[in-house]
Amino acid sequence: MTLEIIPSGTALAAEIAGVDLSEPIDDRTFAAIEGAYNEHGVVFFRSQRITPEQHVAFTRRFGEIEFNIFGERWSVPGCPEIVVVSNITEDGKPIGIRRAGENWHSDMCYAARPPRGTILYAIETPELHGLPLGDTEFASAAAAWDALPDSLRRCIEGRRAVFDFTGRKRAFPPTREEIERNPPVRHPIVRTHPRTGRKCLYVMRDDCTGIDGIDAPEAEALIGALADHIVKPRFIYRHQWRPGDLLMWDNCTVQHRAIQDYDLPQRRMMHRTTMGGAVPT
Numbered sequence: 271m272t273l274e275i276i277p278s279g280t281a282l283a284a285e286i287a288g289v290d291l292s293e294p295i296d297d298r299t300f301a302a303i304e305g306a307y308n309e310h311g312v313v314f315f316r317s318q319r320i321t322p323e324q325h326v327a328f329t330r331r332f333g334e335i336e337f338n339i340f341g342e343r344w345s346v347p348g349c350p351e352i353v354v355v356s357n358i359t360e361d362g363k364p365i366g367i368r369r370a371g372e373n374w375h376s377d378m379c380y381a382a383r384p385p386r387g388t389i390l391y392a393i394e395t396p397e398l399h400g401l402p403l404g405d406t407e408f409a410s411a412a413a414a415w416d417a418l419p420d421s422l423r424r425c426i427e428g429r430r431a432v433f434d435f436t437g438r439k440r441a442f443p444p445t446r447e448e449i450e451r452n453p454p455v456r457h458p459i460v461r462t463h464p465r466t467g468r469k470c471l472y473v474m475r476d477d478c479t480g481i482d483g484i485d486a487p488e489a490e491a492l493i494g495a496l497a498d499h500i501v502k503p504r505f506i507y508r509h510q511w512r513p514g515d516l517l518m519w520d521n522c523t524v525q526h527r528a529i530q531d532y533d534l535p536q537r538r539m540m541h542r543t544t545m546g547g548a549v550p551t
């Protein structure tokens with residue numbers, strides 16, 4: 271395989287060409303993939319044809335797999351590691367989670383050990399009159415940190431926010447048991463990427479319900495201002511999906527949201543795995 275890394279030309283994201291993920295990946299190739307992933311925050315491979323088992327095996331190259339509440343409801347039969355993200359229904363029943371994240375967020379930020387990253391494999395993608403729909407947008411919270419004025423950096427560095435599982439409106443109401451399993455946690459609002467050492471903002475509207483040491487109204491205003499800053503157009507890459515795309519994002523330096531501009535009969539089906547993570551620093 272001759273691997274080529276093609277940066278998107280925006281603040282984040284790169285295509286990795288020349289890799290067939292259905293073939294064994296040697297350590298050197300894997301190291302190049304992992305290096306590009308750490309550096310660009312989002313990497314994607316076009317025209318892949320992989321089985322659920324190959325998808326899981328590729329995810330395991332990055333460490334443990336994380337299971338989440340979507341998987342408890344919608345996973346690939348025989349593959350509990352893979353969540354089905356889809357708007358398709360069979361016999362009147364949804365085959366997957368339809369709305370996996372319309373608002374800007376970082377996956378499972380409410381967990382004590384939020385996942386390192388997420389891998390989404392596109393099986394069916396919607397289109398209308400030949401125009402692709404159902405894009406996903408990604409924002410670089412690292413580029414957003416770089417662009418902050420020093421005075422604001424000094425004010426927020428070292429502070430921790432409360433991340434509350436119940437803060438975000440979800441496509442389905444969480445059960446009492448899920449809420450009890452996910453009590454509020456505190457994470458630094460300026461994180462350091464564990465592999466590159468790059469700093470980034472780690473703040474989201476709804477998930478963050480307060481900042482330690484700052485009065486509630488002021489904290490709410492600061493959370494809103496930082497959340498808006500992170501998603502300014504200059505920090506964004508928008509991915510237009512094609513069937514066979516496998517895309518992975520870093521949940522420390524990157525936030526994302528799914529664009530919900532399609533509906534049946536336009537079908538969208540993705541398989542998603544999540545990597546285990548560590549306590550944020």
Ligand code: SIN
Pocket residue numbers: 355370371388404405406526527528529540542
């Ligand atoms: C997600 O937030 O994990 C799903 C993103 C998408 O469906 O585009």
